[in-house]
Amino acid sequence: MPERIVHLSRGLGAGGSYRGEALRRVVLRLGRALAAVLDARGQNELVDAAARSDVLSELEATVDDLSRLVRGAARRLLGSDPAEIRVLTDGGSLSALVERAVSSGVPADPEALELAIRTLVAELPAALGSAAAAVLTRIQTLPLAAASDVFPIPLERRKAQLPDWLLPHRTIGAFYVLRALGSGGASSVFLARRSEERNNPRAEGFALKVPDYDPTTARSLSEQEFLQLFREEAGALLSLPQHPNLARFVTFDVGARPKPILVMELIRGPSLDRLIRNRSLTIERVLGYLDGILCGLEAMHNVGIAHLDLKPSNVILRDGDTPVLVDFGLSGRHLRPGCGSMHYCAPEVLGVAPERGTTSPLPADIYAFGCTAFEALTAELLFDGPDEMVIVNAHVNHDGWPPALTALAHVPHTRQIANVLAACLRHDARNRPTVRQVRKALHDLAHDLRGHPWPLAAPAVRRAVGMAMPTIPEHPHRT
Numbered sequence: 001m002p003e004r005i006v007h008l009s010r011g012l013g014a015g016g017s018y019r020g021e022a023l024r025r026v027v028l029r030l031g032r033a034l035a036a037v038l039d040a041r042g043q044n045e046l047v048d049a050a051a052r053s054d055v056l057s058e059l060e061a062t063v064d065d066l067s068r069l070v071r072g073a074a075r076r077l078l079g080s081d082p083a084e085i086r087v088l089t090d091g092g093s094l095s096a097l098v099e100r101a102v103s104s105g106v107p108a109d110p111e112a113l114e115l116a117i118r119t120l121v122a123e124l125p126a127a128l129g130s131a132a133a134a135v136l137t138r139i140q141t142l143p144l145a146a147a148s149d150v151f152p153i154p155l156e157r158r159k160a161q162l163p164d165w166l167l168p169h170r171t172i173g174a175f176y177v178l179r180a181l182g183s184g185g186a187s188s189v190f191l192a193r194r195s196e197e198r199n200n201p202r203a204e205g206f207a208l209k210v211p212d213y214d215p216t217t218a219r220s221l222s223e224q225e226f227l228q229l230f231r232e233e234a235g236a237l238l239s240l241p242q243h244p245n246l247a248r249f250v251t252f253d254v255g256a257r258p259k260p261i262l263v264m265e266l267i268r269g270p271s272l273d274r275l276i277r278n279r280s281l282t283i284e285r286v287l288g289y290l291d292g293i294l295c296g297l298e299a300m301h302n303v304g305i306a307h308l309d310l311k312p313s314n315v316i317l318r319d320g321d322t323p324v325l326v327d328f329g330l331s332g333r334h335l336r337p338g339c340g341s342m343h344y345c346a347p348e349v350l351g352v353a354p355e356r357g358t359t360s361p362l363p364a365d366i367y368a369f370g371c372t373a374f375e376a377l378t379a380e381l382l383f384d385g386p387d388e389m390v391i392v393n394a395h396v397n398h399d400g401w402p403p404a405l406t407a408l409a410h411v412p413h414t415r416q417i418a419n420v421l422a423a424c425l426r427h428d429a430r431n432r433p434t435v436r437q438v439r440k441a442l443h444d445l446a447h448d449l450r451g452h453p454w455p456l457a458a459p460a461v462r463r464a465v466g467m468a469m470p471t472i473p474e475h476p477h478r479t
Contacts, residue, residue, distance in 0.1 A: 005031035033059040042146030047099040056095035067123035173256030205266035233332035234262040245296030273312035292323035294439040306361035308339045310368035344368040363429035370424030379455040411457040
């Protein structure tokens with residue numbers, strides 16, 4: 001069945017449009033993720049980083065991307081939004097249930113698994129949803145741990161996740177790399193264990209930041225200058241105090257081979273992004289998470305360091321409760337090429353800043369927080385579009401009030417929170433509030449927001465998001 005979905009993807013996107021190509025890619029990812037579920041010999045291979053990858057988290061992200069495309073098509077073609085009749089549940093996500101079962105050694109409740117599967121596939125087109133559900137029900141029949149045998153994990157699947165310079169030994173200094181976590185802004189981050197504990201599934205995991213001298217960086221810096229900048233930024237990160245809302249820094253090994261590494265604590269738990277996708281939040285929980293995010297940012301800003309890639313997927317809920325900022329692959333005291341993620345990028349990160357504007361990177365975090373807070377409160381992206389150029393234009397050209405935020409301001413009980421977020425989005429970075437000011441403003445508004453249903457102002461915001469989505473020609477290369 002997954003093979004049929006992969007085959008289906010090959011026939012999509014033939015018209016050359018951006019949306020067609022986006023649909024082709026996400027359907028291909030869906031087919032491959034379901035194939036990985038069929039290949040698994042135990043539930044641990046679906047969530048264990050030491051296996052192929054975090055299969056179920058990738059599957060959930062793929063389903064979310066596909067459901068976004070479906071909702072966007074419904075808005076454009078039918079003038080309606082399937083999300084308005086979405087059935088919300090308080091059950092845990094499929095990946096969280098399986099991960100909990102594997103770590104505890106206690107199988108998940110079959111009814112909870114069935115509910116999680118139904119919830120996951122509910123937003124897919126009927127045929128794809130039925131196919132996905134048929135494959136995912138296999139999880140209930142799998143043992144928690146795959147039996148030991150002589151069958152290796154195919155090496156080619158690992159090569160796709162790791163750079164050539166790391167293979168075949170997969171070691172950096174005293175650490176063994178399990179998989180890539182992310183890259184950008186002239187660095188990559190990997191999940192690793194200490195080399196002597198590489199085969200121990202219960203060993204502590206670490207996040208390793210490694211410099212990545214790519215062609216974009218080479219345009220502005222020599223390799224020697226680049227490595228010196230990495231050492232300076234890594235040293236700055238090590239100056240951060242221990243804080244409950246920040247991942248702990250372990251060590252900086254400038255002599256590690258083949259590259260120097262910055263070693264950080266690995267936080268286990270669901271991401272804020274996952275909780276938003278699973279619709280398993282309340283306003284009270286969101287307000288608590290946002291306050292924790294601001295606490296972590298304040299600790300960083302107090303020593304002059306910006307995170308520079310703040311977004312819901314980089315906020316992990318330690319033990320499902322305490323928000324912790326992770327993925328410091330872009331963090332430092334300077335704005336650099338590649339900082340930030342497209343949906344959360346401040347104008348100055350994109351190269352647009354007023355004359356004699358601030359060179360501090362800290363206000364870029366405030367802008368990203370405004371985007372993140374809007375998404376956490378409304379379950380909708382503040383800036384979105386059919387391609388990156390449209391999203392860049394939205395960041396650069398808005399007048400301080402993007403359409404979705406304007407819609408939030410027109411609802412009486414969310415007007416004040418919209419004003420706070422608008423202040424975070426000011427084009428001139430010098431006019432944005434500080435972390436402490438934002439935290440105080442949210443604290444003052446919390447009492448009035450508590451008790452309101454989550455997501456906030458959902459129908460009005462979704463209508464604004466749909467209206468703001470621009471149309472693009474089916475053949476954008478033609479004029």
